[in-house]
Amino acid sequence: MTPVTEYTALVAGGGPAGLAAAILLATSGVKTALITPESRSDPRTIALMAPSIRLLEHIGLWPGALQDKTAPLKGLEIVDDTGNLVQAPRLTFAASEVGEDAFGWNLPLDLLIPALVARAAEAGVTTITARCQSARSDADTIAVTLDNGQTLSARVALAADGAHSVLRTAAGIAVDRWNYDQDAFVTSFSHTADHRCFSVETHKRHGAFTTVPLPGRASALVWMDRPARIKTIAALSDADLAAEIQAELHGSLGLVSNMGPRRAFAMRGMRPTVWAAKRTLLIGEAAHLFPPIGAQGLNMSLRDAAHAADLVAGSADPGADHVLKEYDDLRKGDLWLRQSAIGFMNTSLLAALAPLDLARVAGLSLVRMLPPVREWIMREGLAPDASLPYAMRKRA
Numbered sequence: 001m002t003p004v005t006e007y008t009a010l011v012a013g014g015g016p017a018g019l020a021a022a023i024l025l026a027t028s029g030v031k032t033a034l035i036t037p038e039s040r041s042d043p044r045t046i047a048l049m050a051p052s053i054r055l056l057e058h059i060g061l062w063p064g065a066l067q068d069k070t071a072p073l074k075g076l077e078i079v080d081d082t083g084n085l086v087q088a089p090r091l092t093f094a095a096s097e098v099g100e101d102a103f104g105w106n107l108p109l110d111l112l113i114p115a116l117v118a119r120a121a122e123a124g125v126t127t128i129t130a131r132c133q134s135a136r137s138d139a140d141t142i143a144v145t146l147d148n149g150q151t152l153s154a155r156v157a158l159a160a161d162g163a164h165s166v167l168r169t170a171a172g173i174a175v176d177r178w179n180y181d182q183d184a185f186v187t188s189f190s191h192t193a194d195h196r197c198f199s200v201e202t203h204k205r206h207g208a209f210t211t212v213p214l215p216g217r218a219s220a221l222v223w224m225d226r227p228a229r230i231k232t233i234a235a236l237s238d239a240d241l242a243a244e245i246q247a248e249l250h251g252s253l254g255l256v257s258n259m260g261p262r263r264a265f266a267m268r269g270m271r272p273t274v275w276a277a278k279r280t281l282l283i284g285e286a287a288h289l290f291p292p293i294g295a296q297g298l299n300m301s302l303r304d305a306a307h308a309a310d311l312v313a314g315s316a317d318p319g320a321d322h323v324l325k326e327y328d329d330l331r332k333g334d335l336w337l338r339q340s341a342i343g344f345m346n347t348s349l350l351a352a353l354a355p356l357d358l359a360r361v362a363g364l365s366l367v368r369m370l371p372p373v374r375e376w377i378m379r380e381g382l383a384p385d386a387s388l389p390y391a392m393r394k395r396a
C-alpha cells in the first residue's frame with residue numbers, strides 16, 4: 001500500500017495565488033505542502049494594487065529587490081478610441097485623490113514567482129514537484145493522489161491549480177463558463193516619451209488596449225482584439241510590431257522599439273457555482289476567469305488566498321462544512337461585482353450595439369461628473385479595507 005504523508009493543508013498549484021496561500025499558511029504555523037509542476041516563464045506583468053502590495057509586505061517581500069525592479073502606478077486613464085459618433089469622456093484617476101502615493105505597482109511575473117518560491121522554502125512549505133491526479137475526502141481528511149504515485153492527506157486542500165483544476169472537479173464543483181471571441185496579446189516595449197507612471201486603458205472597437213508602466217521609458221502592453229487580428233499581430237517582425245503599436249497609440253508614447261517576449265491568451269469567463277466543497281477551497285483561476293480590464297484578476301486571487309489562509313489558520317477543523325460555507329459567503333460577493341462590471345465593459349466593446357455603447361458612454365460620463373462616484377470606484381478598485389483579509393489590511 002502507498003504510504004500516506006500527513007499535513008494540515010495541501011495547496012495544489014504553484015502559480016502566484018497558490019504560492020501566496022502556502023506562504024501565508026506556513027507563516028501562521030500550519031503544516032503545509034505545495035504540489036506543483038515546474039513553473040514556466042510568463043511574459044505578463046501584473047498590476048498589483050495597494051492591498052496586494054501589503055500582502056507582499058506582510059510576507060517579507062516588500063519593499064526590497066522586487067520594488068527596485070518595478071514601477072509605481074500613480075494614475076490610471078481610460079480613453080475612448082472606438083471611433084463611435086458618441087464618445088465617452090477621457091477619465092483620469094490619480095492615486096493622490098484618495099490619499100495614496102500609488103494605486104499599486106506593476107510586477108513582471110518572471111520576478112514575482114521566483115521571489116514567492118524562495119519565500120515559500122524559507123517559510124517551511126514542503127514543495128513537491130508533481131501534478132495532482134485525483135482526490136477523495138471523508139469526514140475528517142482529504143487524500144490527494146499525485147502523478148508520481150504519492151498520496152498525501154490533510155484536513156483541507158486549497159485548489160489553486162488553475163482554470164482546469166483537478167481538485168475542483170474532484171470536489172464535484174461545477175462552473176459556469178463563457179467565451180468572448182477575443183484574445184489578449186501581451187508584450188513589453190521601450191518608448192521615447194515619459195509614461196508619467198500612468199497606466200492607460202484605451203477602449204477600441206474590439207477590446208481594451210492597455211499600457212502599464214515599467215521602470216524608465218518602458219511599458220507592458222495588454223492588447224485585446226478578435227483572435228484573427230491577434231494571430232496576425234503575433235506573427236509580425238519586431239520592427240513591424242513596434243510600428244503597429246506606435247500607430248495604435250497615436251504616438252502618445254513617442255517612438256516604440258525594443259520589443260520584449262510575446263504571448264497570447266484566449267479570453268474566457270468562468271465562475272464557480274460554489275467556492276468550496278468536500279474539504280476543498282477554490283483559489284485564483286481555479287475559481288474565476290475574466291478579461292484583464294481594470295487589473296483585477298490576480299488582485300482578487302490574492303484576496304482568495306489570504307481569506308482562505310485566515311480561515312484555515314483560525315479553525316480547529318479547517319475542512320469542516322461551516323468553514324467552507326464561510327469562505328463561500330466571503331468570496332462570492334467580491335467576484336460578482338467585479339466580474340459583472342468587467343464583463344459589461346468588455347461586451348459593450350465587442351458587441352458594437354448602439355444601446356450597449358450608449359450605456360457605457362453614459363456610465364463613464366457619470367463617473368467623470370460625480371466626484372463621490374469617482375472616489376467609490378477608486379476605493380472599490382483597491383478593495384475596501386473592512387472587507388480585506390488580515391494580511392492585506394492597513395496597519396496603524
Ligand SMILES: Cc1cc2nc3c(=O)[nH]c(=O)nc-3n(C[C@H](O)[C@H](O)[C@H](O)COP(=O)(O)OP(=O)(O)OC[C@H]3O[C@@H](n4cnc5c(N)ncnc54)[C@H](O)[C@@H]3O)c2cc1C
Nearest residue numbers: 013014015016017047131132161162284285292297298299
Ligand atoms: C493577459 C493577462 C493580463 C493580466 N493582467 C493582470 C493584472 O494586471 N493584474 C491582475 O491582478 N491580474 C491580471 N491578470 C490575471 C492574473 O494573471 C491571474 O489571475 C493569475 O495569474 C492567476 O494565478 P493563479 O495562481 O490562480 O493561476 P495560474 O497562474 O494559472 O497557476 C496555476 C498553477 O497550477 C499548476 N497546476 C496545473 N494543473 C495542476 C495539477 N493537476 N496539480 C498541481 N498543480 C497544477 C500550474 O502549473 C500553475 O503553476 C491577467 C491575466 C491575463 C490573461
